[in-house]
Amino acid sequence: MSGAGAVDVLLVLLALGSLVASALVGQDGLWARLLSVVAVLFGATLIVSGMLRLVPGDPVENILGDQAPQESRDALAQDLGLVDEHGAPIGYVAQYGRFVRGVFAAGVLAVAPSSSHEGLQESLPEELMSFRTRQPVRDIVLARLSRTAGLALLAMLIALVLGPLLGVLAAAGQGTVLDAVAMAFAIVFVAVPRFWLGPLMILAFAVGLSWFPVSGAEHGFSSYVLPAICLGTALAAVLARFCRASLLEVLSQDYVRTARAKGLSERVVLFKHALRNALVPVLTIAGLQFGAVLAGAVVTEKVFVFPGVGLLLFENIMRLDLPVVQGCVLLIATAYVLANLLTDVLYQVADPRLRAGRAR
Amino acid sequence: MSTLVALLHSRGARRFRKSHLSMVGLVIALLLVVVGLLGPLLLGPDALALHPARDLAAPGRYGPLGNAENGVDLLSALIEGARLSLFVAGLSTLVSATVGVLFGAFSGFVGGRIDALCMRLVDVLLAFPGILLAIYIAAVLPPSVLNVVFALSATGWVGYARLARGQVLEVRRLDFIEAARALGAHPVRILLRHILPNITGPVVVQASFGLSTAILAEAALSFLGLGVPPGEPSWGALLDEGVDHLLVAPHLSIFPGICIFVSVLGFNFLGDGLRDVFDVRSQR
Numbered sequence: 288m289s290g291a292g293a294v295d296v297l298l299v300l301l302a303l304g305s306l307v308a309s310a311l312v313g314q315d316g317l318w319a320r321l322l323s324v325v326a327v328l329f330g331a332t333l334i335v336s337g338m339l340r341l342v343p344g345d346p347v348e349n350i351l352g353d354q355a356p357q358e359s360r361d362a363l364a365q366d367l368g369l370v371d372e373h374g375a376p377i378g379y380v381a382q383y384g385r386f387v388r389g390v391f392a393a394g395v396l397a398v399a400p401s402s403s404h405e406g407l408q409e410s411l412p413e414e415l416m417s418f419r420t421r422q423p424v425r426d427i428v429l430a431r432l433s434r435t436a437g438l439a440l441l442a443m444l445i446a447l448v449l450g451p452l453l454g455v456l457a458a459a460g461q462g463t464v465l466d467a468v469a470m471a472f473a474i475v476f477v478a479v480p481r482f483w484l485g486p487l488m489i490l491a492f493a494v495g496l497s498w499f500p501v502s503g504a505e506h507g508f509s510s511y512v513l514p515a516i517c518l519g520t521a522l523a524a525v526l527a528r529f530c531r532a533s534l535l536e537v538l539s540q541d542y543v544r545t546a547r548a549k550g551l552s553e554r555v556v557l558f559k560h561a562l563r564n565a566l567v568p569v570l571t572i573a574g575l576q577f578g579a580v581l582a583g584a585v586v587t588e589k590v591f592v593f594p595g596v597g598l599l600l601f602e603n604i605m606r607l608d609l610p611v612v613q614g615c616v617l618l619i620a621t622a623y624v625l626a627n628l629l630t631d632v633l634y635q636v637a638d639p640r641l642r643a644g645r646a647r
Numbered sequence: 648m649s650t651l652v653a654l655l656h657s658r659g660a661r662r663f664r665k666s667h668l669s670m671v672g673l674v675i676a677l678l679l680v681v682v683g684l685l686g687p688l689l690l691g692p693d694a695l696a697l698h699p700a701r702d703l704a705a706p707g708r709y710g711p712l713g714n715a716e717n718g719v720d721l722l723s724a725l726i727e728g729a730r731l732s733l734f735v736a737g738l739s740t741l742v743s744a745t746v747g748v749l750f751g752a753f754s755g756f757v758g759g760r761i762d763a764l765c766m767r768l769v770d771v772l773l774a775f776p777g778i779l780l781a782i783y784i785a786a787v788l789p790p791s792v793l794n795v796v797f798a799l800s801a802t803g804w805v806g807y808a809r810l811a812r813g814q815v816l817e818v819r820r821l822d823f824i825e826a827a828r829a830l831g832a833h834p835v836r837i838l839l840r841h842i843l844p845n846i847t848g849p850v851v852v853q854a855s856f857g858l859s860t861a862i863l864a865e866a867a868l869s870f871l872g873l874g875v876p877p878g879e880p881s882w883g884a885l886l887d888e889g890v891d892h893l894l895v896a897p898h899l900s901i902f903p904g905i906c907i908f909v910s911v912l913g914f915n916f917l918g919d920g921l922r923d924v925f926d927v928r929s930q931r
Contacts, residue, residue: 310763330771478911482870483904486890582779604786620774
């Protein structure tokens with residue numbers, strides 16, 4: 288408990304309390320759902336702030352090297368907040384409180400207009416700072432955020448067009464060559480490792496044909512194309528298989544038979560009656576897979592040396608710059624949880640049967 | 648035993664045998680297991696020896712598939728890699744499934760507030776998308792094969808927990824569970840003897856897909872430099888080596904790539920077929 292103040296204890300209790308409260312309330316209804324989002328994010332902070340304790344290496348030695356005199360080590364450890372004023376390593380509770388307050392300060396500064404920052408910084412707790420560059424983690428992460436967001440959204444778009452397209456082709460031609468070819472595409476997209484597909488694409492389209500830049504993100508939209516295809520095709524494959532199964536299930540239902548029996552053309556039956564119902568679960572899966580896209584961005588960004596949050600995370604894991612790692616992980620977890628919440632809400636809008644309190 | 652015989656004669660099993668893709672998946676999976684178990688025994692003691700003069704040699708010059716960095720024979724390395732990659736994928740899937748099923752089954756069986764709390768813990772872990780936590784664990788632990796297994800299992804068990812809980816909630820409502828309880832069977836006995844055997848189908852199906860995910864995840868960790876220690880020829884490590892020499896020695900990425908591709912394909916087909924055998928409806 289070394290170095291823990293009353294606020295730190297309160298924060299830990301709040302985090303644990305939100306988890307228990309959310310477990311007691313359940314998940315039915317919008318407020319309970321929002322509470323569960325808060326609880327999950329608090330739970331995530333509990334894990335992320337504990338990361339510091341898991342690291343076998345010493346961040347101080349990592350920065351100063353093993354030749355540095357003891358005084359400068361102690362000073363740096365003090366500076367980084369690894370020890371309390373007596374030089375003892377700080378306990379988990381104090382560390383957690385520091386982390387949450389740092390995240391809170393970063394969050395306020397991120398949304399406040401920059402003219403008010405000087406005044407705010409005095410009244411707010413110290414925000415999360417990079418071990419290495421001593422810059423606010425907020426600045427470092429936000430500088431990269433728009434790129435990863437753009438990459439992930441473009442990849443989602445590719446998946447949402449390509450996946451259902453392959454799935455509909457396969458289901459409409461069930462058992463034919465079309466079905467086999469569409470599903471072969473889907474399975475190839477799943478089974479080829481991204482970090483092999485990526486370099487092959489670079490060789491073919493960037494080095495060979497010079498259509499796109501080889502790496503980086505300096506060339507505007509064209510820098511995004513290859514990484515987004517590399518990232519999006521994996522999800523497209525999942526969606527294609529799911530869409531095929533979902534459409535086949537819908538096509539076997541009575542109302543489709545009725546539609547056919549009253550003489551509607553196969554196209555009207557397929558697109559107007561069946562597809563709309565078949566796509567609802569496909570969209571849910573797409574939303575739930577958003578996290579996989581974000582995680583895949585780490586590998587994809589490394590392949591294309593694309594300076595987004597994923598590459599930032601990877602580089603700083605290697606450098607043991609934990610505040611930056613914590614910031615990236617928390618950001619990704621938040622995006623993931625919000626995407627799931629949004630999916631849930633959209634699902635209920637799209638499917639009237641799920642409205643009216645029966646949220647699950 | 649009698650249930651196994653019944654399973655082999657079920658409608659689903661017949662569908663499995665009639666489906667070409669399922670049989671292809673089964674053959675690939677069996678082949679991998681045979682190569683992984685027996686292959687390394689056939690290799691000589693110095694099969695993985697370094698021959699610096701043969702560095703990155705093309706297929707056919709010294710060995711049928713060419714040579715890797717430092718002149719290691721690629722075919723021997725791939726056979727050794729089959730053992731390693733299957734060991735990592737198999738063990739991490741086994742650990743994930745065991746821990747996940749026990750946790751999820753307990754949660755669903757006990758029910759109530761404990762169940763809700765357990766599931767919230769699962770939600771928290773699910774908030775870290777898939778491989779992210781594995782990357783972190785693999786990064787902070789010293790490189791070793793078992794640590795890769797640990798990193799993959801630490802994130803993998805959550806999916807099984809969700810699945811097992813859902814299955815238990817379905818099974819525990821059935822009459823024969825009620826009957827066992829009426830006869831005075833101990834809850835632990837009910838869980839282990841009556842409930843768990845009835846949820847194995849979906850778990851086996853998920854484990855089959857899990858094997859292919861684990862093979863890809865191991866490869867991804869190797870690519871990030873967080874996989875098996877240097878010198879251990881897992882397929883992911885070999886492919887990573889190959890990507891470094893994409894232009895000079897394309898064979899070095901093509902053959903490991905094919906190995907990963909074919910085994911992922913095989914376990915996927917097998918999973919699809921097993922889904923028919925166990926008659927598992929839509930997987931959510």
